[in-house]
Amino acid sequence: MSLVVYAAAGLFGLSAVILFSRPRAALRNPLTASTCAAVALGAICFFLSAPVTLRAVNQFTEIPNFGAPLTYSMISAYSCSLIILLIHWRGGSRTYRMRMALRAIATYGSLIVAIIVCFTLADAHTERLSDLDTYYANTPYMREMIVLYLLGHGACLLVLGVMCVRWAREVTGLLRTGLRLIIAGIVLDAVGFEAAKTVAVVARWTGHDLDFLSTIVAPPVVSVGALVTSVGFVLPRVLPSAVTHWRSLSDLRSLTPLWREVQSVTTAPKPSPSWWQLPQKRLHWLEASIHDALLALAPYFDDGVRQVSLETALGDGNSPHQAQVIAEAAMLADAARQATVPQDHHIKDPSSYRLQATAAPGASGLVALAQALGQSPVVTAAREGSVKATHD
Template identity: 80%
Template structure:
């Protein structure tokens, strides 16, 4: 059981780290901060509920079953954080959100104080690491403490279900997908944790033994529910960024031929070591270096190479746009050859032509240029200097 809950805690902690990758930005954004808080508290709940952790807490404090009120208090804090997260996610005026957050904090603060007070009044001297809820189901004060934390968490699930169902009708796309995942997680949590434990406890009150519902069924199901809920909260915030970085990786690979062509230019600035940067940042650095290299090569551009290559490409059946890109790539390859051989300008009038890639938005123009550099035989001819013999 400890392995299951520790694994769930580790996955949730990783999600929190990804969300909190930029601490200053995250702390300034209430939605991001509350998402991180909810995911972190969820991970802490799983960590504390593991039998190995409970045993350690009991040994350190010297109080049998002290891990129980600690875990139940943390579950109540987690329930509060989920409601606060939904408040910020739903939006509204700052005054309204602040008022609702204060109400949630006040309510669950009372619950946490009551849990600690009830435990302090109970007689629970026998350490129970896996079946405390059912073992002490008929013990005064412990019984009330157990019911209280279950009611507090159940109320959170009801509020979440109502808000998610209402909001899912108003939104689309990733946000709706996230809300549906949260609802799935709530159902798993309710069925595998709330209902299972409640049935097991009520059975104890009626002198029946259904402890397996609490000790065997609840832990893996609630772990799955918490993970699905976390994915529902995290997905709308992380997936767009993940897609951006994935596309950036593809663009970085596509730009390789272009960078290999211009990186040897003496005045071309080299990107800083950037293996630890995210792909989007690495792409930005590479684009900046390529643009600077193209600017350094501009004095070496030869319109005759471009015109000859354009005519040849059109004659070979290329579309006007394809022929234009091939001609620009051939002129660039010729200019890179001149810049590498000598720092002097070629014995031709410098071109005033502006490459399409330098004005196209994003990396699209640079990628077109890179593809032509890596595929067109006309570019190979310009790179080898054979176009020069034709134009003389």
């Protein structure tokens, strides 16, 4: 069982690290901060609930079963964080959100105090690592402690479920997908954990033994349910950014032929970003460097080379737009070649032509130019100096 919950804790922790990759920005945004807090508390809950961790906590504190109230308190804190997260996610005035969040903290803070008091008053000297709920189901104060944490978690599931179902009817797109995942996770949690634990405890009260529901069924189901819920919370926050960085990574690879063509041109030095920085930042650096190089090559642009290449590309069956891109790429390749020869061989009448690729939004124009540089035989001819242009 420890392996299952440790795996869940690891996935939760990874999600928290991704969300908290920019600490200052995360702390300034209540929604991001509450998301990070909820995911981190979920990871701690799973880590603490593993039998191996429970034994280590009990040995460290030298208090039998001390890991139980610690875990139950963290489950209550996690339940509270989910409600606060949904409050910030749902929106509203800052005053309203703060008031609702403080109410949730006060409610679950009182619950945590009650859990600790019950454990302090209870007689629980026999260490139980996996079946404490059912083993102590009839023990005074331990019984109340177990009921309290189950009620607190159940109330959280009920509030989240009602809020998500209502909100899902009002929204569309990725937000609705996230809400549906949260609802699915709540159902798994309610059936596989809350109901299973409750039935097993009530069975003990009535003299029956259904401990397997608490010890075998609940742990893996609640792990899956919590992960699905967390994905529902994280997905709308992370996916748009992930898609942006994935596209940036694709553009970085596509711009390689263009950067290879112009990188030898003398430009103002720029610090190269580290390999571990996000693709979007690396793409911005590369675009800026390419634009600087294009400005340095502008005096070497030859309209004659561009015109001859345009006619050749059209004759090869390319569309007018694609032929224009190929012609610009050929002129750029010719300019890069001329920039490496002695000054007295440079063209006498440089072009004032502005590359259309630089006017396109984002990196799309540069990517098209890079593709032409790497694929077109017309560009290859210009790079080798075999395009004959006539100047008046």
